[in-house]
Amino acid sequence: ADDPAIPRGRQDLIPRRARAGTRAAVTPFSVRMPIPPVAQPMMSAGGLDLYTIPIKPANADILPGVRTPVLTFGGSFIGPTIRARTGRAAKVVFVNQLDMAANVHLHGGHVAAADDGHPMDVIDPGRMRAYNYPNSQQGATLWYHDHSHHMEAEHVYRGLHGMYVIDDPAERHLRLPEGDYDVPILLRNAQFDDAGALVFGSPFDRATILANGRPQPYFPVAARKYRFRLLSVASEYTFRLGLGGVEMKQIGSDGGLLPAPLPLTELVLGTAQRADIVIDFSRFAIGTQIVMTDATSGTPVLRFDVTSRASDNSRVPNTLRPLPPMPAATVERDVRLSFDFFSGAPVGLVNGLAYDPNRSDFTVKRGSTEIWNVSNGDSAFGIPHTFHMHLVQFRVLARNGGAPLPQDAGLKDTIELPPNSTARVQATFTDYLGRYAYHCHYLEHSTLGMMAQMEIVP
Numbered sequence: 007a008d009d010p011a012i013p014r015g016r017q018d019l020i021p022r023r024a025r026a027g028t029r030a031a032v033t034p035f036s037v038r039m040p041i042p043p044v045a046q047p048m049m050s051a052g053g054l055d056l057y058t059i060p061i062k063p064a065n066a067d068i069l070p071g072v073r074t075p076v077l078t079f080g081g082s083f084i085g086p087t088i089r090a091r092t093g094r095a096a097k098v099v100f101v102n103q104l105d106m107a108a109n110v111h112l113h114g115g116h117v118a119a120a121d122d123g124h125p126m127d128v129i130d131p132g133r134m135r136a137y138n139y140p141n142s143q144q145g146a147t148l149w150y151h152d153h154s155h156h157m158e159a160e161h162v163y164r165g166l167h168g169m170y171v172i173d174d175p176a177e178r179h180l181r182l183p184e185g186d187y188d189v190p191i192l193l194r195n196a197q198f199d200d201a202g203a204l205v206f207g208s209p210f211d212r213a214t215i216l217a218n219g220r221p222q223p224y225f226p227v228a229a230r231k232y233r234f235r236l237l238s239v240a241s242e243y244t245f246r247l248g249l250g251g252v253e254m255k256q257i258g259s260d261g262g263l264l265p266a267p268l269p270l271t272e273l274v275l276g277t278a279q280r281a282d283i284v285i286d287f288s289r290f291a292i293g294t295q296i297v298m299t300d301a302t303s304g305t306p307v308l309r310f311d312v313t314s315r316a317s318d319n320s321r322v323p324n325t326l327r328p329l330p331p332m333p334a335a336t337v338e339r340d341v342r343l344s345f346d347f348f349s350g351a352p353v354g355l356v357n358g359l360a361y362d363p364n365r366s367d368f369t370v371k372r373g374s375t376e377i378w379n380v381s382n383g384d385s386a387f388g389i390p391h392t393f394h395m396h397l398v399q400f401r402v403l404a405r406n407g408g409a410p411l412p413q414d415a416g417l418k419d420t421i422e423l424p425p426n427s428t429a430r431v432q433a434t435f436t437d438y439l440g441r442y443a444y445h446c447h448y449l450e451h452s453t454l455g456m457m458a459q460m461e462i463v464p
């Protein structure tokens with residue numbers, strides 16, 4: 007039923023349960039979960055890894071029996087995982103073979119403004135562009151995606167997403183599961199038509215959940231510990247992941263390791279967020295099947311099949327990595343995310359203004375520490391938002407004046423902002439200068455203007 011508080015024609019902005027779409031019915035656990043390919047450097051020399059990745063259309067095997075036209079990094083629906091190392095730079099040359107402009111943003115990356123994939127700084131069709139990633143930050147699970155203004159929502163939906171892992175040699179002594187036992191899982195949802203083509207419609211009609219690009223796959227595991235790097239690229243969706251009561255240990259979030267593992271039976275994973283978890287399968291007999299379900303949609307996401315034994319000298323120590331010190335903040339700002347529904351087509355706003363690439367919304371002094379009070383200005387409409395900052399990882403100090411949520415733990419770059427909520431976050435702007443975006447990471451919202459930029463100055 008229509009909600010009368012929402013202007014006519016924009017009922018698609020109302021959050022509701024995903025409903026079964028065409029072709030949503032796939033026999034669960036009929037395909038194996040693939041692991042995205044790992045990007046291979048073309049050259050490694052002088053402390054630098056050089057990669058070349060085309061941005062190109064492809065036909066992907068997503069649903070059994072049909073092929074789905076998608077946009078890709080490197081030809082694969084889930085782009086190649088770039089495995090970087092702290093202290094070793096990467097240069098990634100993206101070659102745009104699409105017939106439209108695109109670009110690349112390293113989400114969670116600490117990079118110079120010129121390499122950040124600013125929404126207006128695009129790669130024209132037939133051109134290429136080198137992005138320099140210094141990897142000066144500590145270990146973290148990041149991702150890369152298109153950020154070309156007005157096209158970001160559709161481009162990412164159609165497949166311009168991939169994972170970027172920074173491995174930190176300083177974390178090796180922890181002996182967390184690694185190698186074959188360190189597995190990226192990119193979660194999203196999608197809507198398909200009868201021919202298997204992706205439908206870029208309302209985010210609320212995306213009833214098919216995909217893990218590494220396949221619907222409800224199974225994944226054979228050995229009876230030992232695994233580290234899974236979970237990333238959600240589903241827009242306007244919150245996964246509530248559980249293993250039927252089996253414990254998982256969250257060890258990392260957006261910006262890398264938590265100070266200590268967090269035992270969970272349900273993991274809340276919102277748009278663009280990452281959570282590294284360890285699951286210990288050693289207590290299960292061979293033949294056991296453990297289903298990861300999503301309580302939001304009430305459907306299985308994937309099934310772990312314990313099929314073999316394996317030795318395991320990995321651990322999950324009780325202390326992982328201390329959080330960086332928090333200098334005292336010297337500036338406080340308010341940031342309010344909302345829509346203007348009343349002047350024609352809806353326009354996304356930050357502090358009452360739609361995105362203008364020629365305007366700096368905030369001037370931030372390099373080296374300073376700031377507190378931003380972020381709020382949802384659409385509470386009356388029941389519309390949730392998210393908040394994402396480029397360049398920095400922040401800390402959530404408070405939620406609605408009280409304690410942060412479990413999913414706010416550690417270093418964050420994206421948080422959910424449900425109706426009637428505020429969040430108080432703190433960030434330090436250490437070194438780079440220039441213009442960086444902050445925005446709602448529901449890319450349908452940033453596409454409509456819910457984005458702003460800060461200028462970091464000396």
Ligand code: C2O
Pocket residue numbers: 111113151153278394396443445447
């Ligand atoms: Cu994930 Cu401004 O981006």
Ligand code: CU
Pocket residue numbers: 343390391392446447448451452456
């Ligand atoms: Cu929003």
